Amino acid sequence: MKQLAIILVLGILVYACSSGGKQDSESNSAKTEAQQPSDYDPNRGLGKFDNVDLGDKLDVQMANDGKLIADVKCASCHKYTEDRLVGPGWAGVTERHRPEWIMNFITNPDPMIDKDPKLLAQLEICLVRMPNQNLSDDDARKILEFMRENDGVN
Template identity: 45%
Template sequence: MTLLFACGQSNGGSDDSTTTAAAPNTTAPSADVDPEAKSDSKGIGKFTDVKLAALDPAMAAKGEAVFTAKCSACHKVTDQKVVGPGLLGVTKRRTPEWIMNQITNPVEMEAKDPVGKALLAKHLTQMTFQDVSDEQTRQLLEYFRQIDSK
């Protein structure tokens, strides 16, 4: 699903995850992508290898605060669409790398990534960059993992 496309203030915190940065990949777009279907794509951006451990409730709590500040104007963590799509189940449909790349690189993702392009075509609104740090992005991912684990 398209992620984080709301307004808000920056919110810091700590991060115990491991990520590997690399040059953006150049995935060719596909006209036949179902934006609701599961995808194993890592997307386009610096996140190419996100290592996940057991769910970290403290990190998820920080992610919830970031979500409230920056994302909740356009997204819900239910399946309800607001401006952008509802995010319930996003961690079951998308890889951690794709989610983090969508949050930190939404314009390029929606211009070049097949799933991002399909989501833009469906929701008709470009997700805006919210100046979310890599650390906050990882916290958001943990919050989405927590929501999807219920």
């Protein structure tokens, strides 16, 4: 009897948290638009990086260092292909986002997840927030260079 009561309470909680499964996409888009402040720049994100100089060519050593860091800090949640693991795959990320946005997201994920409608939508798919890995600016730049290499930049 006690187990039945626990199951019933858990069922009610799940139902209440899910809004009965009756949220429409119109209310979702209105919600994400309302969460995006007027000073949020979707091309730059939130953080200290306003301009990231990538140089003319790929820095191979920096990309190699970035892969080593990513293998330790990122690969448990991200594949380097289009496939999703816990988080989205990395293929094409440097084509979809500006370098400043990527650097700001790598070093400052929480405020960006809270304010970027695309990240909020991604969170609904992945169900896990990207943790702040406390990467240095230099390590984040190396990961960005590896992402560029992963996307075919020479």
